[in-house]
Amino acid sequence: MSMKVKAKEQLQKVGTYAGKYRYVMMPELYTALTQDKVIKEAALRSGVSRGVMQACWDAAGDVIKAWATEGHSVALPGLGTMRFGLRAKSVETVNEVKAELITSRRIIFTPDTDLKEELAKTAIQITCFDRDGKEVKRVTSTSGEVEDPDNGGGENPENGGGGSSSNSGNGGGPVNP
DSSP states (O other): OEEEEEEEEEEOOSSTTTTSEEEEEEEOOOOOOOHHHHHHHHHHHHTOOHHHHHHHHHHHHHHHHHHHHTTOOEEETTTEEEEEEEEEOOOSSGGGOOGGGEEEEEEEEEEOHHHHHHHHHSEEEEEEEOTTSOEEEEEEOOTTOOOOTTTTTTBOTTTSOBOEEEOOSSOOOOOOO
């Protein structure tokens, strides 16, 4: 399994590189899986009926929502924990504290160590596109390494390995984070 990433040459409009073209990387988004598809697959993998899996899914969702809105950090099996948080303006005195200071409510997800390790080991496939949308290069890592152009091109000094890359065009410039 690998994560697909695209690097697209884009004109930077703000910041240090304003007015210059730079390759910007972003994960390619896959289609959103419907709840029905997830339940069907979970039922298949667990050997329980879809009806039972649906009931469990609904109950787990209700419990997670209830506990999280009460202020608990709730475990999500095999994934990590989630909790609700907020952003708010600060004030100098206690008399100024009021609900209107809250600027946003957020969901905070903290992944399990195992999930982070799995992501770190996942191979990356990068497809580079120039400003006209033409594919100009492909880079594929093997599981886990990170290319460091300042340290031997595609070599990872810790394990001696490197990613493989193949040009499928006439260059395309550096890929910068």
